[in-house]
Amino acid sequence: MTLIYKIVAAPVWRASTRLFRGAGVDLCDGFIHFSTSTQVATTAARHYAGQSDLLLVAVAAERLGDALKWEISRGGDLFPHLYGELPAAAVVWVKPLPLDVEGGHDFSGLLS
Numbered sequence: 557m558t559l560i561y562k563i564v565a566a567p568v569w570r571a572s573t574r575l576f577r578g579a580g581v582d583l584c585d586g587f588i589h590f591s592t593s594t595q596v597a598t599t600a601a602r603h604y605a606g607q608s609d610l611l612l613v614a615v616a617a618e619r620l621g622d623a624l625k626w627e628i629s630r631g632g633d634l635f636p637h638l639y640g641e642l643p644a645a646a647v648v649w650v651k652p653l654p655l656d657v658e659g660g661h662d663f664s665g666l667l668s
Contacts, residue, residue, distance in 0.1 A: 557615040559648060560590040560624075560636045561667075563600055566609045569598045569650065576613075576642040587625075590615065591635040598630075599660040600653070610653040612666055619646035 568579050581603075582588045591599040594611070604610060617624055623640040656662040 557567070557648075560592060560617045561596045561612045561643070562588065562590050562613040563596065563604055563653060564611050564663040565607070566608050566611050566614060566652075570615065574644050575642075577641075586639075586650075588637070588638040588642055590638065592636065593637065595630075595633060597661070597663055600628065602630075604661065606655070606659050608655055611650050612663075613650050614643065614648040615646050616648050619643075643668070 562578055569576065576588070577583065578588045589599075596657075600610075619638060620638055620640075621644075623638055625635040625637050625639060627637050629635040651666055653666070654662050
């Protein structure tokens, strides 16, 4: 199983019901942004620096079907983008994404 990751504010995630339609940036861009395990820490540092009350959502990429596209983005890397809603059945787990003592996000023990 290939896991991809979504960083999302806890209140935004909790407000979604059975289908997650995306956070503000996702709705503006027309797709839900995800990162791979090697990309997610950089994504957190660039777009969520110092933010608390975040969740890390692990998603089974294979469960998203053809709506998941791998597209060139930051630095020429391929990033997973979901063109559609995220069904609950694709979510493997949801865990808090804490800040470390220096104010960065602590991914210790989170990434599989």
